[in-house]
Amino acid sequence: MNTLIISSSLAKSSKSFILCQEVHKRLQKLNVKSEIIDVRNFQLNPYHSIQSEELVHLENKISQADNLIIAMGVHNYSINDSLKIILDNCFKNVEGKFFGILCAAGGDKSYLSTMHLTQICMNEWKMIQLPRTVYASYKDFNNNTLKSKEVKDWMMLFCNEFASIGKKLMS
Ligand SMILES: Cc1cc2nc3c(=O)[nH]c(=O)nc-3n(C[C@H](O)[C@H](O)[C@H](O)COP(=O)(O)O)c2cc1C
Numbered sequence: 001m002n003t004l005i006i007s008s009s010l011a012k013s014s015k016s017f018i019l020c021q022e023v024h025k026r027l028q029k030l031n032v033k034s035e036i037i038d039v040r041n042f043q044l045n046p047y048h049s050i051q052s053e054e055l056v057h058l059e060n061k062i063s064q065a066d067n068l069i070i071a072m073g074v075h076n077y078s079i080n081d082s083l084k085i086i087l088d089n090c091f092k093n094v095e096g097k098f099f100g101i102l103c104a105a106g107g108d109k110s111y112l113s114t115m116h117l118t119q120i121c122m123n124e125w126k127m128i129q130l131p132r133t134v135y136a137s138y139k140d141f142n143n144n145t146l147k148s149k150e151v152k153d154w155m156m157l158f159c160n161e162f163a164s165i166g167k168k169l170m171s
Contacts, residue, residue: 001166003027003034004065008083009073010040013144015104016071019134019155022146023069023102026159032166034069037061044085055089063093067100067166070121074105074113079120087120094121098169100130100162104137111135130165134158 007020020036027034043052062068073080079087099121101114114133121127134155140148 001032001163001170002064002066003032003069003162003166004061004067005034005036005069005071006062006086007036007038007040007071008086009071009080009104010044010082011073012040014040014073015136015138015141015144016073016102018141018144018146019102019104019136020069020071022152022155023134023159026156027163030159030163032163035061039082039086044082046085047088051089055086058086059090059092062090065097066170067098067162068094069100069102069162070117071102071104072114072117074103074110077110077113078116079113083117091121091125094125094127096126096128098128098130098166100158101133103133103135105135106138108137108139110137128169130158130162132158132161 005020007017009016024034024036042054045052072083103114118129136151140151
C-alpha cells in the first residue's frame with residue numbers, strides 16, 4: 001500500500017507538518033510505504049492562472065497514491081488557502097480513494113473545521129474517510145515538538161486503523 005501524506009501548510013514552523021512527520025514514522029513501523037509531500041517546496045498558483053510544473057507533478061503523485069493523508073492548518077474555522085489550491089488543481093483522479101485528516105489549530109474549539117475538508121472530498125470525489133481525525137492545538141506542542149501524550153495515543157490509533165482499513169480496502 002502506497003500512502004501519500006500531503007502537508008499543505010506554507011508556514012515556516014508548521015505544526016501540521018510536525019503531525020505529518022510523526023504519522024510518517026509510525027506508518028513506517030507498520031510497514032506502510034508512505035511519503036510526505038511538503039507543499040512549501042512547490043509553487044502554488046491559484047486556479048485560472050498558469051499552472052506550475054510542480055503542481056502537475058503533485059497531481060500525478062496524488063493520482064498514483066493508493067490512499068491519502070491530508071494535513072491542514074485551521075484558518076478561520078476552515079481549510080487554509082494552500083490546501084484549497086491543491087484540492088482545486090490536483091485532485092482529479094481521486095474518486096473513491098481512502099483518506100485521513102491531520103489537523104493543527106491554535107485553539108481547542110476549531111475541531112469541526114475539518115468537516116469542510118470532509119465535505120469537499122466526500123461530496124466531490126466520493127472519497128472514504130477514516131472516521132478518526134488527529135487534532136492538535138498550540139498547547140500540544142513545545143519547541144516545535146509534539147508533546148501531548150493524549151494526541152500521541154490518538155495518533156497511534158489513527159495510524160493502526162488507517163493501515164489496517166487501508167490494506168483491507170485494497171484487497
Ligand atoms: C489566517 C489564520 C486564521 C486562523 N484561524 C484559526 C481558527 O479559526 N481557529 C484556530 O483554532 N486557529 C486558527 N489559526 C491558527 C492556526 O490554525 C495555527 O497556527 C496552526 O498551527 C496552523 O497550522 P500550520 O502551523 O500547520 O500552518 C489561524 C491562523 C491563521 C494564520
